[in-house]
Amino acid sequence: MTIVKLLGVTLESAVTTDRHATEVIRSSSYHTRALRHIRPLMTLDVAKMVAYCTVSSRLDYANALLHGTSANSLNRLQEPKNSLVRDVCPAEDARPVSATELRQQLHWLPVRQRITYKLAVITYKTRSTGTQAYLTLHPRLSTSTHYV
Numbered sequence: 001m002t003i004v005k006l007l008g009v010t011l012e013s014a015v016t017t018d019r020h021a022t023e024v025i026r027s028s029s030y031h032t033r034a035l036r037h038i039r040p041l042m043t044l045d046v047a048k049m050v051a052y053c054t055v056s057s058r059l060d061y062a063n064a065l066l067h068g069t070s071a072n073s074l075n076r077l078q079e080p081k082n083s084l085v086r087d088v089c090p091a092e093d094a095r096p097v098s099a100t101e102l103r104q105q106l107h108w109l110p111v112r113q114r115i116t117y118k119l120a121v122i123t124y125k126t127r128s129t130g131t132q133a134y135l136t137l138h139p140r141l142s143t144s145t146h147y148v
Contacts, residue, residue, distance in 0.1 A: 017066055021073040024058055028080035031055045036087045047088045048106060055084050056108070063115045064122070077111045 031054045039047055059081055066074065082099035089102045103110065109117060 017069045017073055020062075020065075021069075021076055024061075025076060025080050028055045028058050028084070031058070032080060032084050032087060035084070039087055039090070044089070051084055051088045055080065059111060060114065060118070063111070064119055066111075067115050067119055074112050074115075081108070081111055 035047070035051060035054065042050065059077060066077070081103075085099050085102045085106060085108065086097075089097075089105060
């Protein structure tokens with residue numbers, strides 16, 4: 001199997017994103033474990049900033065390529081984000097808190113919704129603002145209607 005790594009994105013010859021997801025998970029898990037060691041020394045705001053800069057940015061990088069990928073890959077990418085949110089907001093009592101509740105407190109979207117959100121923002125900006133020509137969406141290319 002041929003593997004190509006270009007601009008931080010790993011693709012296989014079968015053009016699947018499984019290998020890319022595995023490498024992102026490995027990198028994110030490493031940095032989440034490192035954050036776990038120093039988290040007691042930080043305030044919540046500092047922990048959120050460090051978590052986003054070191055881990056969430058890795059999960060977000062080139063995630064537009066993951067649009068339409070398998071649910072299995074997206075679920076695998078959600079696991080490090082859940083682990084990260086639990087480390088940023090440790091439980092104050094013995095009762096475990098779900099990652100969904102903690103993500104909502106931090107106003108962080110799940111991986112699947114984050115991908116959709118980023119694509120929607122990029123599409124909106126290219127359609128409504130004067131952007132570079134290479135980002136401009138032409139009506140004939142972006143809709144199924146053909147203009148004569």
